[in-house]
Amino acid sequence: MIRSSLSLAMLLAATTVSAAGLHGINPDDINRHGDACTDFFDYANGNWRQQNPIPDYMDRWSRRWQSGEVNKEHVRDILTEVSAKTDSPKGSAEQLSGDYYAACMDESRVNQLGIAPAKPWLDEIQAIKTRDDVQHTIGHLHEVGVAVPFVLYSDQDLHDPTQVVAMVAAGGLGLPDRDYYLKTEKRFVEARAEYLEHVAKMFVLAGAKPAEAEAAAKTVFAFEKRLAEASLDNVALRDPKQQDHKMALSGLQALAPAFDWAAYFDAAHVPKIDLNVTQPKFLQQVNTELATTPVDQWRTYLRWHVLRSAADALPEPFAEEKFAFYGKYLSGATEMKPRWKRCAEDTDNQLGEALGRAYVEKYFPPEAKARMQDMVKNILLAMRDTIDELDWMSQPTKAKALEKLATFNPKIGYPDKWKDYAGVRISRDSYWDDLVAASRWNVADDRARIGKPVDRSRWGMTPPTSNAYYNPSLNEIVFPAGILQPPAFDVKAIDAVNYGAIGVVIGHEISHGFDDQGAQFDAQGRLANWWTPEDNKQFQAKGQCVVKQFEGYFIEPGIHHNGKLVLGESIGDLAGAKLAYRAYLKSREGKGPEPTIDGFTPEQQFFIAWGQWRGDETRPETQRTMIQGDPHPIAKYRVNGPLSNLPAFREAFQCKVDAPMVRPQADRCDVW
Ligand SMILES: [Zn+2]
Structure with a gap:
């Protein structure tokens, strides 16, 4: 608590107060040597930036990002308080968020368990022998939100937004987008070399010999490059018309016949009604991979994506290696965020509406x-x-x-109706198991909407989030309490x-x-x-x-x-x-x-x-x-x-x- 109020005081320290007790802008932030009419960015805030260098763990910094980090301190304070209690009723918001945070914070336990918690997943992948097995494992990984190589999620029907339908969308890439695989400029060529090295290092951490790991990384890259070639670029992805392909399940079956879509939808408990395929060309490529790519290459590709998705719940060397590529190389941060910040972020990410109520009550x-x-x-x-x-x-x-x-429809602060996380089992025993349980719950919660009328009370961001959004299908503007600070x-x-x-x-x-x-x-x-x-x-x-x-x-x-x-x-x-x-x-x-x-x-x-x-x-x-x-x-x-x-x-x-x-x-x- 003390630390957070100090930060808040720091945030407001430079403020000048008016006679009515209301404050204005922060005059000390201004670069008085600059000129408002020449470079206003430099003028309005230049002095603040001069005096507040980007922290090692951040990729950018301003009062806006500082405020977001203060929110994390507030979330941490709430989680520290609820996790200190050991008698919260099972399944209550306090028990779920408190135990999730406590398990995440127990770094020695995470290190002691090693890669063992991931073993059932890696073993399942290792046991893949047939194309049917590939399909089954894809289905299992989707249940916990691993997007290989496509994703299934719920969204409103683009033409009848009163109804929620299934979206079958592209996924499956480890680099940020298709251009990173294909463009010839130096920075993309360099990023590809760094990525290959990163994938190989992750395989080594998971027990592969260096030569095997290098070969496996090349397999992953070639696989993803073929997917990238069939993916839309970032500009095309902004155009909803290019992603509007409503079809019956039979249409999807005709588009990608190597996959048994009816069985997949049944296993996912998703009704077999009309759906939307955002990128048909991508699905055709997935079909080609299913039909022609040797099963051992599929095993390598899937193993990589399990390691990539789960790195943060594995011992520190995995999280550090993930950071070395995504945080350091791609974003320029020089240090990982302290563990408490990562745990506060992840608890908010997975169980944000469980801790969100306490957050809005306080802030x-x-x-x-x-x-x-x-x-x-x-x-x-x-x-x-x-x-x-x-x-x-x-x-x-x-x-x-x-x-x-x-x-x-403006939504301000927090949802009127809070999510009920009934059925999700969180304990202090294993961060990995908690992450899997929470991901499974969130995926099931999302899929349960498909085939039903839209529920306008749902939120796409958690209350402590320092951000805002517009949703065109709901025609709503949403401002979580976290940005209203x-x-x-x-x-x-x-x-x-x-x-x-x-x-x-x-x-x-x-x-x-x-x-x-x-x-x-x-x-x-x-x-x-x-x-x-x-x-x-x-x-x-x-x-x-x-x-x-x-x-x-x-x-x-x-x-x-x-x-x-x-x-x-x-x-x-x-x-x-x-x-x-x-x-x-x-x-x-x-x-x-x-x-x-x-x-x-x-x-x-x-x-x-x-x-x-x-x-x-x-x-x-x-x-x-x-x-x-x-x-x-x-x-x-x-x-x-x-x-x-x-x-x-x-x-x-x-x-x-x-x-x-x-x-x-x-x-x-x-x-x-
Ligand atoms: Zn915007």
Whole structure:
């Protein structure tokens, strides 16, 4: 408890308090030698970054990520408290989360058990002799969430979102995406060599001789490369139309006849109704592998994915080797997170709604929820007014857009209905067994939805998560309590700061309903066009402006953002800042101006709040990984990109028309 309150105090230490007892931005974070109109990212937060180097275990750092790490301390405090009790009723939230955390924290027990807990899985794989055996083992691994080589999960029917159907999707790769297997640029060639070495090392840790391990790694790589060739790339994966292939089970059977789909669905207790295959070409490749790849290669491939999925629950050398590739090589972190952080994260990941109730009781008071509801309402109204005023959209399309906006469902803080983890058995004996039990429960819980009407009360993130999302099929915006913490959101902050930080996030999530993806879903959450051809043409052209803007942002010579990949997030940031600012001004009508703090006007504080919350320092390795696969631009351009398009920013800081933070009128992007 002491440690967490200290961190919180640190977080707020630089804050200046107004006469009304409300604080504004953090003036000490500002780089006073910088210039707001030249590089706002550097200006708003440069001093903070200078004084707060990225911790060894993180891949990026800002007040935003710091706040996320404070959440983990809060989660740790809750888990430490509940795990100290040994008399919690079996199956209660306290027993489940407390014992899970305790088993994870018992590192000497994990080390003492060695690889033994994984043995039943590895033995089953070793015993595979026939193609039928391969199929059975794939089914068993899916029951605990190992995605080889495809995955089955539940989601809403793209054309009838009132119903939940099975999705059969691509999986099975150990590198981040298909390009890592195929592209010829140096960084991908190098990543492949590192990956081969990593896979071999994991096999050695599991008992293979070095020469065997090397050969096995090559087998794994060749197998995955064939899957990668049949996979969609990251830009195509953003297009819901490319993943819309509804079919009957007989259609899937015809697509991939080497697999007995009826038997697989029966074993998974999934009804054999119409389903969606996200990537038919990938499934055809899986079929080829089943039909032609020797069984011993399948054994090698499956063994690798068990080791990869389970490394964190095995003795430290496995977790360390996994970190060496994914954490160090791909992300640039130099040290593993302390065990308590990994255990707090994993407990939240597996049993987040068991500990989430205690979390919100402590860290999300009712007045915070009320203030958030008010902001969300105001920003939705700002979107309504914005749509009303658009000069490029015809009345029929506007009517559809407003209809969609009216059905938005905001979820704030925590679910109204908590998950009941009945039946999951967690004890302090073995972290591995707990991980398997919790994964099995989560997979079964997900599959149980298939064939039923959608349950709108479910959440896709746990309450302590420092993040937010938009779901187009449900047309909902979701803000877990974990992101509604200082400095994103603070009941003790002036409105300018709350609207500038969490307000822009709210606007961002609303705008996802109208970005390159979201705009393809209608008010009911169907993948269905509601645009006139002419309006859609205008919308695409406006998006193209953003694509072009981000294509011009480099992280190092020769490597720039992929404009199409970051389009949705960048529409979200641009519209989010604009909507939040509009809502902020309106919310102050009749209330008088907010205080100028340290010489900064409320309007300036609005933008500084965004720069300070969003202003990550990012490791070069993480930048490279992000630029390849992350639909979010790096923080520097998430700050400077949208603001350089906004006249309100220019006015707030009185920038000259030719300043770097002011895009020339002809290049200025404005979508919503
Ligand atoms: Zn987003």
